[in-house]
Amino acid sequence: MPDAILRIALPSPLRRLFDYRAPPGVPRSALQPGARLRVPFGRRELIGILIEVTDHSEVPAGKLKPALQLLDAQSPLPPALFKLCLWTAQYYQHSLGDTLSWALPVLLRQGEPAEVRQERFWHLVDGAQLDDPRLSRAPRQREALQTIAQHPHGVAHQLLGQLQLNKESLGQLREKGLVRVEIRRHAVSERHLNWLAEPELPLNPEQRAAAEAVRTGFGHFNAFLLAGVTGSGKTEVYLQLIRETLEAGKQALVLIPEINLGPQTLARFERRFNARIALLHSGVNDRERLDAWLAARDGEADIIIGTRSALFTPMQRPGLIIIDEEHDASYKQQEGLRYHARDLAVVRAHQENIPILLGSATPSLESLHNAHSGRYAMLHLHQRAGGAQQPRFLRLDVKSRPLDSGISGPMQQAIAKTLAAGQQVLVFLNRRGFAPTLLCHDCGWLSECPRCDARMTVHQRSGELRCHHCGHVERQPSNCPKCNNVDLRPVGAGTERAEERLGILFPQVPVLRVDRDSTSRKEAMTMLFNTVQRGEPCILVGTQMLAKGHHFPRVTLVAILDADGGLFSADFRASERMAQLIVQVAGRAGRAEEPGKVIIQSHLADHPLLVQLTEQGYFAFAEQALSERRSAGLPPFCHLALLRAEAHKPGQAEGFLDEACSEAELLVSELKLSGIELLGPVPAPMERRAGRYRAQLLVQANARAPLHRLLSTWMLALEQMPSGRAVRWSLDVDPIDLF
Secondary structure (H helix, E strand, O other), X not given: OOOOEEEEEOOOOOOOOEEEEOOOOOOHHHOOOOOEEEXXXXXXXXXXXXXXXXXXXXXXXXXXXXXXXXXXXXXXXXHHHHHHHHHHXXXXXXXXXXXXXXXXXHHHHOOOOOOOOEEEEEEEOOOOXXXXXHHOOOHHHHHHHHHHHOOOOOEEHHHOOOOOOOHHHHHHHHHOOOEEEEEEEOOOOOOOOOOEOOOOOOOOHHHHHHHHHHHOOOOOOEEEEEEEOOOOOHHHHHHHHHHHHHHOOOEEEEEOOOHHHHHHHHHHHHHHEOOOEEEEOOOOOHHHHHHXXXXXXXXXXXXXXEOHHHHHOOOOOEEEEEXXXXXXXXXXXXXXXXXXXXXXXXXXXXXXXXXXXXXXXOOOHHHHHHHHOOOOEEEEEOOOHHHOOOOEEEEEEOOOOOOEOOEOHHHHHHHHHHHHOOOEEEEEOOOOOOEOEEEEOOOOOEOEOOOOOOEOEEEOOOOEEEOOOOOXXXXXXXXXXXXXXXXXXXXXXXXXXXXXHHHHHOOOOOEEEEOOOOOOOOOHHHHHHHHHHOOOOOEEEEOHHHHOOOXXXXXXXXXXXXXXXXXXXXXXXXHHHHHHHHHHHHOOOOOOOOOXXXXXXXXXXXXXXXHHHHHHOHHHHHHHHHHHHHHHOOOOOOEEEEEEEEEOOOOHHHHHHHHHHHHHHHHHHHOOOOOEEEEEEXXXXXXXXXXXXXXXXXXXXXXXXXXHHHHHHHHHHHHHOHHHHHOEEEEEEOOOOOO
16 A cells, blocks of 8 residues: 655645655554644744645655654544635635644644643542641641642642642642642533523614524524614624523624723623633733633633634534624734635634624625625614714814814813713824824924835834834934934824823813723723723723724713824725724714714815715715715725735836736636736835835726636746745735725
8 A cells, every 4th residue: 555645734825735754653544634743844843734645746755754743633623614714725815724824723833732721730638637747847738738628629730829829838748648639621610501690681672673683593694784873782682692592502703803892892791691701812822822712612612702813713513603893904814814804704604504793883885785785684773772862973174273282172172061061081083102293393304214105103202203104113303313403393193192282281180091002001901991981070082992892981072183084095995994983983972871972173074975974874974985886896896806015125026016917917818807907016005114115916806706716826826936036925815905
């Protein structure tokens, strides 16, 4: 019988499999597809995944290396997830090895066993006496023995420090035969007959109709779009559907857009359910993440909550997938495997034959189009929960008005009036730092990044200039680097400057800043929100982090300091994002008894988009935007793929893309593909970033099938192209921005 040849997917950008001989002494019957193997690769060792066992290889037998070690008796990835990875690699034109690597927790990629942690538990030995005479002169050992005796199920080794147990004392007790160590799996909490830890809230007729519609879809694939205004009680609908999923003996997967929403979502779910909840996001350490992943795979976690990458969490008994804030751009991975978690979640639900619920107050135009075309069932929540009123919008024209750190006089008066009434104010400005740039008043020098075509932001607190694109940092100069003048002025306003000025204008109330700089420390976000939840007058100043899913019952005024950014952008999605952001931020106002008000400062207060959004609402804007996209032949009425390239020398990236474009034109002709257009190559909107020159080529198609037919053949050709080795290039299928 010929030697078994192992076809292995490796975490490499190359879209191919690699052939190896079986590890010495490992029988063919032990080699199961999906199992991990450690293999030699050049001078390194890599962890690969076995795709198939065959008898033939195009590589001569003498050149085939043996794999070093088989790590799994069976695949750590269940068949359903393995199938999803195969689909993902094919659709996003990404290496299969790299895709499978993304789907595995870090420790499994590093070769750790795919087993739940074995823990040491300290127990009292049967018959051990607390007044053992050998302990008369060992008070610490006697105290340790008494503590162990209070835990009949044993004390986990990792909890010794919390219980002030000394390892040395325990070692001595073990030598005396008074305590023993038992190694067993990490303790799993018991299942409850009653899943509810607190009573459910009564549903209004709209919520009840939405829950009933999803309930009828249990047990088979159905996609639902829950379009509910902010504060309409979407979360309560989620919670009641999850309870029914648990009662049916199934698991639920809930995706959220931001890590910062994790703790409050987890707290709400823990209050509601007697269930085992696994939390997966980048703030969880590698060991905890693996434990949660394995608990979900083995059916020991009932509810899985996580950000984008939690989509790849296996479930033994999948029952329901929920995508909260489905419109959010953070569901799209912007490097490596450029997948969109929302879109892939729909594919996964279809493959697992379970319902999926997408929820948002401002659904993406793609999801609305899917609802209009019958792919999704549309569910509406028009009323705010508890009878709260929708906020009132006011557009404030600031043309020719003086702005004090970005804040106009009428806006200051509105803030003062709200605080005097004992209420809270949210000030929204989607720019971090003190000011967007530093200007020399004498010669006109601007603080430009030496590595990007961008200006560096002034961060006054740290006395630094920072580039928010590449991370370059330098000290804030005291003299102009060009003319040596000392009259350097920060231009424009960021959250830091607004926070400082509001603190001077309203010294009697706390001013709390919420952006990536102020919340980088662990627990910082929780401490900020605890202050807000006390309900005393305060001012929250922040970026789009404030727009996502937070509940501030005492906020009655939302002040949007600059709404003009999305009105004249080169990106066709900018107006959609701006509309979503305004509506989401506005939704933080008036969520309890007091009515809310939203004041939008703009130099273009009569712009048709702002007028329509504030007077007719998001859905009127969305219908208009969809109509414009249809006329222009833009997504969702066409399909895009963006080939990006970057290089150290100017012109190198365009040179590669010119060749790529010629190759694509040839393939379109050879394969007789219609409805495909190649646009470019052109320099990227920000041509130089992090010291590299960037360019891009856009492929636009009327239908998805011919586009993917072109891409699969084109990618193989590009990998062989010599000019491709001198640049860094990547393909983005369904890009959400063209930068």
